[in-house]
Amino acid sequence: MDHASQIEPLYVFAVFMLGSREAAFVAVADVLGEHPGASGAWLPALVARLVNGEKAARVNRFSELTDILRTNSTIPVGLSHPLVQGDVRRLSTLLWELQRTCLITTLRGITAERRAVFTLLHVLGMSIEHTAAACSTTPSAVRVTDIRGRKDLANYLGPRCEHMDENNPCHCVDRLGNALEGGLVHWPNHHDHDGTPFSPQVHHDVGNLYASLPRVRLPIVM
């Protein structure tokens, strides 16, 4: 039996919660080990595990992101950059990677419960009821948590990010150099990007913005 379709949503959820593909992979594997064969229990167990784990670890990541990206100076990155190697396709890949990494890091600035609900609803596209079941809570609590989480994100991204308003000051193309320099973005070691040209789109709703990000894929062999 191929479990990829069951495990991929868990992996995506963990990546958005933890901001690290390696840590996400280990977290999913741990949950599988704790609940052998019970695929229905995997998501609630993962949600509980990550929410509880992240509660203790919360730091103000909004300021970290600002320190790295939103400085007064910008570092130009053109086709001659060593990571771009003269290939426009590679430049687009780095920009997609920057957009997604930046927004995932931003998401990690809100509380673990709000992050979990937001990810399940808007990134994974689950219904309120399913989200409530996964979070072991009620649909009304999910709605409240979602509204608060979106407000936190909109407050931060609204006046800054070009994907919320094209007149905002923070543009991915201008910040890529800082992101590479600061270690926020690396050349990806996954195959999520297919070389599609980077085209910044404006979403006034943060939920839609996160839903439009390039999909995180479970790395599969064979």
Added chain:
Amino acid sequence: MVTPAAPDFVPEKLAGWTLQRPPEGVPEDHVGQFFAGRYMLLRKIGGGGMSTIYMARDATLGKSVVVKIMRADLPSDPVDRFRREAVVLAKLSHEHIGGILDRQDPEEGPRFLVAEYIDGLDLSHLRRRGPMPAAVAVQIGLHVSAALAYAHTHGVIHRDVKPSNVMLVRHPGGDVFAKVIDFGIAKLARGSDLADDAPAGARRETRGDAVAGTAPYWCGQEGPRRDVYALALTLSELLTGEDPNPEADLTRMQIPPGLADVMTRALRGAIGTMDMLHGALREADVQPPAEAEAERRRYISQVFQTASASEPATDGAARFAGRYIVCDELGEGGMGRVRAAFDTVNRRRVALKTIQARRAGITNLEHRFRREGWALAAIDHPGTPILFESGATPEPFFTMEIVEGVTLATILQAGRLPPLRALGVAIDLAAILRAGHEVGVIHRDVKPDNIVLGQGDRVRLLDFGACLLMPRFFQRHLMFPATPPELRYATGELEHVGTPGYSAPEVMTSGGTGPRSDIYSVCVVLYEMLTGRRYESPTVGRARPIDPGEFSAALGPVADVLRRGTAREPSERPWSMADLERSFEILRAGAVHAQRRRQLWVVALLAVVATGAIVSLAFQILIGTNGTTAVVVESVAPPSIAPPTTTLPVSLAPAPAGGPAVPAVPPDHLGPKPPDDTKTGVREKTVNNIAMLTMSMVRARLMRRHSRLEKCGAPLLTLDLTIDRGQPVLGTVNGMADGDPTHDCVRDELRGLVFPFAGMPQEFTVTLDLDSKVK
């Protein structure tokens, strides 16, 4: 500013195009990937050029498993071995043999095998703790011998019994049991009941010339006796806590006499079958049961307590030292453990090195650990990892850059390197070590596993855990205030570090370690790169004689350089790493030149062939139009003048004994020589360059000893030198004849200097102004 997407951009939907391909001959790393629709590959726990072994989580069963994935593009030999292992493991069912859970053996695509994950310690870890109590060793011996006796009755010979292939697992009740793993090179005896199910290739007889196994656990015999010998050596190693030594007198050690006698008899071949060894071990277990049980439980409790000491959590919640998110295992050695971590303060990935939990608290190891950090901080060379931070809380640690690339050991599994590439790596390696020696750091453990080749063959040297800090390290001008002697982490007289086969003899015997010890290791590594074989043969356990015939003729006297570099006596090796580096440079210059000459001849050959073809074609056309002309042309067709490739010139082979070497010269009939050729077939410019390098070696050597030379009372020295078969022959010094004190003094200083181009007659004069140096 970033350039936006070009208007003529055509998106290509190529999944996976962003991934970096591993270098040729190196298996892909699948850590962090979901495999075969079922297995989450969590970390790499072993493998080499043929296959990679991962610890994984089985999504169906929810348990940890071991997945061994074979490279898809392998020849039939390793594939057959892989199939044989699958067949053997699938059929053998014994409580002390690690079982198989799943396998896939398609004709096309990757083959893999899934076995149970044994959550325990392999015996090689236990050996490092020192001598093992006899009661535990006997228990392990009984378990393993029972498993192997069972395998032998089914016609399966393990052939690779050694400490790392026996796992010790703790039973929930507190006792332990041993499991034999890795039947990768097992042999199916003729007539085995398992052979019926084995694929044709897997049933094939082992080739007579192929040696599989691990030295020194191989006794030179095949069949059950081979496993008996290996198990006896393994047990004696555990009982003594020392390196395996079949010649050791076990009766003189703290081993019960009965047990020592069994081991000795098994090692000498007096015990022929595994059943006999099992019986002998049972009889040797003469310790009172209560006492043995208490001893066993005490030891096991200690072993597993330290092994399961608290480890930093890997999830996002815990931070090591308050700032590092620990992500993944990168490797584990005899002392340290290296993990990938994310530095949340500086937003970068780092390699986090700590002391293994089970070895924490050992003072000597902590000293070595700190010494490594000091060494990395002191060496200023891009070939060593950058040290970021070090600390002592929650445990001694330091962070450094993650070195990306492939270890030389992995690359060498695919065979030897091209000579120029090998020399390039050796030169870079020598330069790194030279930088270390300059600040008083001797690596002592240079081996292919510690050498990483990155993009463009950038050489990085890792693992300074075994390094030795010389007095020079503490006398550097930047060391202020001076390090108190008690904090200098001096090497203990009995500190055994290094790797047999790569480390110099004096390192392994704790005597006279110095910069020349690393010279030995570099030469051993170069030998392996050039020949694809270990310098110290794993089958015979002693050094190979270095034969010039093993190397390409273009490399000139590389055998001479290697022979001197691997001399058992340190004083016979090159003077310094800088000398060795220059020797390699000279060798490379010669090899490059030879390659260019060869290319020139190939081009010339192709031109001749092409001209011939054109002429032939022209006359073919003429034949079609005028038969008479064709007859005339046939009679004057040019003879074939292409020389065989092997006779092409520029071979700078060492001279035969008794006379100077005569480099191969291009045959006269091959056409006029290039205008800048000398009679040796080597371009004059190259000769000059080599002569200049050689002179600089002489000058450097003598200037280092200028104070001694000054005493001879000659501030300005003029030396006439000739190089004869690699030996410097001193002519006159300032017109003085042999016997003059100054002359003898200079000759003494030149002794042992390496002149790699033995085949090249070189006569030159070196002028040395000692006064100017002093000023």
